[in-house]
Amino acid sequence: MATTQPIRSKKEVRKLAAYYLDLGQHRNHVLIVLGVHTALRVSDLLRMCWDDVYDFDNGRVLTTIELVENKTGKSKTIALNEAAIRALSLYAAESAARGRFLMENPNTGNAISRIQAYRIIRGASEALKLENRASCHSLRKTFGYHSWKNGVSPVIIMDIYNHSSLAVTQRYLGVTQDDKNAAYLSLSFDEESDYSHDMYTNTPHRALQDLF
Secondary structure, three states: OOOOOOOOOHHHHHHHHHHHHHOOOHHHHHHHHHHHHHOOOHHHHHHOEHHHHEEOOOOEEOOEEEEEOOOOOOEEEEEOOHHHHHHHHHHHHHHOOOOOEOOEOOOOOOEOOHHHHHHHHHHHHHHHOOOOOOOHHHHHHHHHHHHHHOOOOHHHHHHHHOOOOHHHHHHHHOOOHHHHHHHHHHOOOOOOOOOHHHHHOOOHHHHHHHHO
16 A cells, blocks of 8 residues: 655645635535545544634634644644635634534535545545645655655654654655755855854754754
């Protein structure tokens, strides 16, 4: 069985996120946006209710959410970025209600199933003809891959994923030879390339060194 891969192209991530938004299907849009921006497992996304993400007293999306992971039983606090808040706000305008599932099946009042979530994500990736067919798990991996590419320390990514070691995170991120080559090619000792301050910051090539 092929290993699930992250979506490495930012352009493809944007296209995938926009697919259901353009169709006016805000629930499906939120599923993809939260999958990419929170690194939550699909089982946790499907368990979430509007009360977990929306402040009904003040009529706004929360900026930070808290939950207990279904798989690990560990508490988790997640800061929602602008993309997640924007997607949730659009969806909330038509669907927010106390006690209802965020990913609700309108025919049953229950949360959509894992199979339905898979079909939503896979259907968009196939319609867009993405290089790698996206799945629920590839969205979770996409978060880590692009966080690492943006210079986030692998130690932080490891903690977000609740991985047991950096070696597990290394395999999970799906680092390619192109990523390694970029690290080799980015190093310069030219006078105009002063990166001495870089030694203690999380720039992409430092993150790669930390990872390996």
